[in-house]
Amino acid sequence: MILTKQLYNKESGRFYVHFAQSIPNDISPEETHQIGIEMVETLQEKFFGFEIVMATHTDTDTPHNHFIINTVNSESGLKWHQSNAELNEIKEVSLDLCKAHNIQIDFEVTSTPFTTINRGEWESLKHNSSWKNEMRKTAAYCISKSFSKWDFMNRMQNFDYQTLWWENRNDITFIHPDGFRCGSIKLDKKWTQAYFETEFASHQSSQESNLGKIKNLSNWKNDLKKYTDYSIRTARTQEEFLKILHQGGYEVNWSEKRKHITINQIDEPKHKVRLTHLFSPEEWTKERLVEQFKTNKNNSSSALLNNLNNSGPRAGLYNFEDGIKRLESTVIYCTQYAVSKEAFISKMKRFGFQTSWKDGGIVTFSAKFHGQKASLDSLRRNRQGDRWTTRDLEDWFARNKYYQENEPDQYSYEEDVLHDVAYAVSSLIRGIGSGDKEKHAGNIHHEGLSDQARKEKAIKKSAGSIIDWEHEQ
Structure with missing residues (x-):
């Protein structure tokens, strides 16, 4: 099995599939073993090309069979995929065979890296979408x-x-x-x-x-920072911004004669700070604040919100017709696993996007495939239409770093899955870029398939599989 994985360069990810077939009645180990052989023979088409080791336990009160299946097909190099319907098919075959032997059988899937979640959630987790x-x-x-x-x-x-x-x-x-x-x-x-x-x-x-070692200055500043951030993302005008902060107990000095905006706590006048000291100097200049208020105003229209609720930005990795939607989805996808600015830029590159991250938090993306450019703060990060900031990215990096340190094996596995998906996307982009767009992109878009199904089919296609949509639907 290891040699097969090495042959197709697929040594990462899930190593094997484990089935257990238990026989509750008092029958001989020989008959138990025979039932297992008959099940594999009956499902030859299902198991074709997959190496299987079957063993029958004889050292327990009830003999039972174990099946270990290589997750890489020795004939095609494709990975093992199993839907709930296919699992039920295997169960039904097992039940029919045991009925033919005049016994009842209990058949179950017993081994996945996450034994506390159901099969559907595990399949979703395999593809980074749980x-x-x-x-x-x-x-x-x-x-x-x-x-x-x-x-x-x-x-x-x-x-x-x-x-x-x-x-x-x-x-x-x-x-x-x-x-x-x-x-x-x-x-x-x-x-x-x-x-x-x-x-x-x-x-x-x-x-x-630790109070003797560090100044406890962060309490009021952090509260002010959080409330100011909320105000910036809620207000539709400068006047509304000042009003929201005032309701929260803060006064704002926004004078056209002065370069900086200052905010102070009404009850504690000494608690006073410049906006550029709360955020990076280039993040919220007066000009950018005014632009943000315009964005908030546009996002508050019911028509736009309805549109966002119907089509969020999360499921567009393979949307090659709309570069912005695919970019939004890719940013969300990569932020779930990047632990640093450098790692984020590297992951975006795997999906075909060049990232420019300048001092002051100015982040822009470009893609040769579409010839489009977009800034980070123009992209949606959720269905409500909230926009990304570099501070949002840094929060995600910190979260992922914590996950990497506390669950390194699972984090490493999910990294491998991300790289597999990125390879599928980049392969398809190269195919579309070669000029045969209908041949490649046409195999991705299919109204009868969910986004998850399209992703799985695209991953298969990147590994060299020929997909018959009508047959596989």
């Missing part, structure tokens, strides 16, 4: 950095997650940017409200022990 896994990673990072319930909820909001914390419940509820809901205990059994509060208290103790 919303529960992303939610879990984000929550784990925010727990590690938070000092209170409100601090935690605010950090989750920075990643576009809403948090529902009801005092009469044992757990809390997270709402994904795309609207999916999940209780904290379903993500991790120990994540009760009591656990969260204990963690936050321990972080407070740690912070207090």
Whole structure:
């Protein structure tokens, strides 16, 4: 099996598939073994080219079969793919064979790297699209950095997650940017409200022990920074920006005669700071603030919001007809795994985008395929139409770094999957760029297939498979 993987240069990722076939009745090991052989022979078309090792246990109360299947096909080099329908087909064949032997059988899939999630979620996780896994990673990072319930909820909001914390419940509820809901205990059994509060208290103790070493200046500044950021992304005019900050207890000195905007806390006049000291100097100049207010105004129209709700920016890696949508999707995809600015630029390059990241946080993207350019702050990062900033990217880098340090094996595996997907995209781009656009792009767009199915088909195509859409639909 290892030689087969080496032959096709597919040594990373999932190594094997493991099935267990248990026979509850008291039958001989020989008959158990024969049933296993008959099942493989009956499913020859399904297993063709996949190397299988089958063994029958004889040292337990009930004999049972184990099947280990190489995930790389020795004939075609393609990876093993199994839908729920195909799994049910294998179960039905096994049941029919056992009925023919006058026994009943219990057949199950027993081994995946994540034994606490269902098969559908594991398939989704293989292709970097598990919303529960992303939610879990984000929550784990925010727990590690938070000092209170409100601090935690605010950090989750920075990643576009809403948090529902009801005092009469044992757990809390997270709402994904795309609207999916999940209780904290379903993500991790120990994540009760009591656990969260204990963690936050321990972080407070740690912070207090360091007060002699660091100035506790960050509290009021961080609060001001968060509220100012909220105001910038909400206000539609300069007047509205000043009003929102005033309602939050802050006064703004925005004079056309002065270069800098200053903000101070009404109750604590000594708490005063320039806007350029809260953010990078080039991030929110007066000119860029005015542009942001115009963007907020445009995004508030109901027609645009309805359009965003119907077509978010997340599922367009293979949308070669709309360069901006594909760029938006690629930025979201790469931020889920990049641990630094350099890693982010490298990942974007794998998907065909050149990234320019200048001092002051000015980030732009360009793609030879479309000949288009776009700035980071013009791209949507969620279905609500919020725009990216370099600070958003840095938050994601910190989250991913934490995940890499705490779950290095799984992070490495997901990196491999990202590289496989990037290879599929770049292969298709090269094909379209060669001039035979209809032949290549036409095989990607198919109304009968979901975005996930298109992605899987494209990955197969990049490995050299000829795809018959009508047959495989």
